[in-house]
Amino acid sequence: MKNHIEEDEIKFIVKEQIGGKLPNFLNEEEVKCVRNFHLSMDEYKATPLVALEELAKKLGVHKIYVKDESYRFGLNAFKGLGGTYSIARLLCKKLNIDIKDASFEYFNQPEIKEKIKDMVFVTATDGNHGRGVAWATTKLGCKSVVYMPKGSSLTRLQAIRDAGAEASITDFNYDDAVRIAKQKAEENGWYVVQDTAWEGYEDIPNWITQGYTTMADEALDQMKLDGIKRPTHVFLQAGVGSLAGGVLGYYANVFKDKCPITTIVEPEKADCIYKSALANDGNPHFVTGDLDTIMAGLACGEPNPITWKILQDFAKAYVSCPDYVSARGMRVLANPIGNDKKVIAGESGAVGLGFLSLLIERETLKPLKEKLGLDENSVVICFNTEGDTDPEHYEKIVYDGKNPSV
Numbered sequence: 001m002k003n004h005i006e007e008d009e010i011k012f013i014v015k016e017q018i019g020g021k022l023p024n025f026l027n028e029e030e031v032k033c034v035r036n037f038h039l040s041m042d043e044y045k046a047t048p049l050v051a052l053e054e055l056a057k058k059l060g061v062h063k064i065y066v067k068d069e070s071y072r073f074g075l076n077a078f079k080g081l082g083g084t085y086s087i088a089r090l091l092c093k094k095l096n097i098d099i100k101d102a103s104f105e106y107f108n109q110p111e112i113k114e115k116i117k118d119m120v121f122v123t124a125t126d127g128n129h130g131r132g133v134a135w136a137t138t139k140l141g142c143k144s145v146v147y148m149p150k151g152s153s154l155t156r157l158q159a160i161r162d163a164g165a166e167a168s169i170t171d172f173n174y175d176d177a178v179r180i181a182k183q184k185a186e187e188n189g190w191y192v193v194q195d196t197a198w199e200g201y202e203d204i205p206n207w208i209t210q211g212y213t214t215m216a217d218e219a220l221d222q223m224k225l226d227g228i229k230r231p232t233h234v235f236l237q238a239g240v241g242s243l244a245g246g247v248l249g250y251y252a253n254v255f256k257d258k259c260p261i262t263t264i265v266e267p268e269k270a271d272c273i274y275k276s277a278l279a280n281d282g283n284p285h286f287v288t289g290d291l292d293t294i295m296a297g298l299a300c301g302e303p304n305p306i307t308w309k310i311l312q313d314f315a316k317a318y319v320s321c322p323d324y325v326s327a328r329g330m331r332v333l334a335n336p337i338g339n340d341k342k343v344i345a346g347e348s349g350a351v352g353l354g355f356l357s358l359l360i361e362r363e364t365l366k367p368l369k370e371k372l373g374l375d376e377n378s379v380v381i382c383f384n385t386e387g388d389t390d391p392e393h394y395e396k397i398v399y400d401g402k403n404p405s406v
């Protein structure tokens with residue numbers, strides 16, 4: 001690992017080379033199967049891929065796309081993709097059927113509903129994942145229990161309760177809330193639907209990671225309609241890294257040795273992927289403590305060990321940044337130039353774009369920009385993974401221009 005630079009509060013690592021064993025569970029056939037399941041849902045509709053033409057001109061790149069997941073299933077975030085697919089796979093296992101033969105309609109038949117109605121699904125979440133799980137289980141007539149880390153937003157708690165779950169805020173950080181969910185499941189015979197893996201618990205998080213690929217696949221189709229065959233640069237934010245691993249693992253499978261140049265972006269107080277890359281010993285490394293950041297969805301200290309491997313092999317750069325980078329992304333997306341479309345991006349959704357805008361404009365980040373080869377031919381994609389899931393906080397940052405560090 002080379003070129004570790006700490007400057008101007010934004011820390012980054014950039015590698016000379018990428019490559020490794022392609023993650024088979026994210027190959028094109030698997031992704032097709034995921035997308036077909038999502039297609040069977042009434043609420044399914046591809047989310048918009050917003051082309052920010054004026055911003056691209058201003059920043060000197062060919063294209064900037066933002067995949068706007070705030071439109072996903074009416075849940076204001078992408079997470080329902082993983083929740084629905086993983087629960088569908090769990091139900092298939094219980095009912096002993098192949099996912100290729102399953103659909104949302106199939107699970108909603110009265111005789112099937114009767115067989116699954118007593119299943120209880122439990123999870124820990126900062127908000128978005130829990131809301132997705134609650135929404136999916138309620139639709140299927142099952143129950144869900146959700147534990148949130150201390151300091152979680154009351155608005156997000158209410159949204160999970162409104163989606164039908166029994167939800168509460170604990171006194172622990174995200175990683176400890178996960179341990180509580182696990183313990184409660186063991187005591188009560190519930191099913192853990194967690195968006196991260198640990199030893200002996202891999203199938204469900206892998207199904208969740210696969211679930212996220214629908215948005216990556218839609219984005220490729222949408223770019224093709226715009227005459228673009230592949231993105232050259234991808235910016236992905238990470239909490240435990242399942243989202244980033246899912247998208248990057250799929251693109252690595254599709255594009256092979258032309259894998260887009262991918263940068264992983266994290267909040268500095270919860271930069272476990274960056275710290276793992278920095279350690280450079282092949283292992284995931286943890287960040288502990290309060291994980292205090294406005295990017296609640298990214299406030300995770302323990303990488304998913306399965307997707308960490310994908311990020312280790314196929315990401316080109318790892319970035320650890322202060323909260324203002326995300327606040328800047330929220331404002332840039334909320335205040336489009338010229339005819340560009342406005343995108344409502346929440347704290348965890350905006351950091352990729354916020355970082356991109358600084359990367360291009362800031363002198364101190366020039367070495368990274370050059371290493372990434374960002375220029376007038378670049379086609380960039382960022383994923384806005386949430387809308388204003390905490391509307392009061394969104395307003396403070398976007399309308400009042402509050403500095404998130406105060």
Ligand SMILES: Cc1ncc(COP(=O)(O)O)c(C=O)c1O
Pocket residue numbers: 077078079126128129195237238239240241242243244296297298300348349385386
């Ligand atoms: C809005 C949002 N974006 C990104 C992420 C990061 O996903 P992961 O934890 O898989 O890295 C999350 C996780 O909760 C999230 O809620």
